[in-house]
Amino acid sequence: MLKTNTRQANWRRANPGKYDAHLAVQRAVKAGELTKQACEVCGDRAVDAHHDRYEEPLKVRWLCRRHHIKLHFYGEDMFPIRTTL
Numbered sequence: 001m002l003k004t005n006t007r008q009a010n011w012r013r014a015n016p017g018k019y020d021a022h023l024a025v026q027r028a029v030k031a032g033e034l035t036k037q038a039c040e041v042c043g044d045r046a047v048d049a050h051h052d053r054y055e056e057p058l059k060v061r062w063l064c065r066r067h068h069i070k071l072h073f074y075g076e077d078m079f080p081i082r083t084t085l
Ligand SMILES: [Zn+2]
Pocket: 039, 040, 041, 042, 043, 044, 063, 064, 065, 066, 067
């Protein structure tokens, strides 16, 4: 019943550092150390954490699914980091 060959498991195996970073974010959000914010582009509240650098797992940018995909599609520097929000 437990399938390990899912898309997510494959992704996890291929990206161990990224997976750790995502886990760190989930833990930090649960612990209240990190607060989810609205998408920095459009303000959508359903957001993913995006890492500019996986070596800094708790330095994330919040992006909705649409803009997160867009950012990865066009490259990491598509959106300037807004300092005033
Ligand atoms: Zn957005």
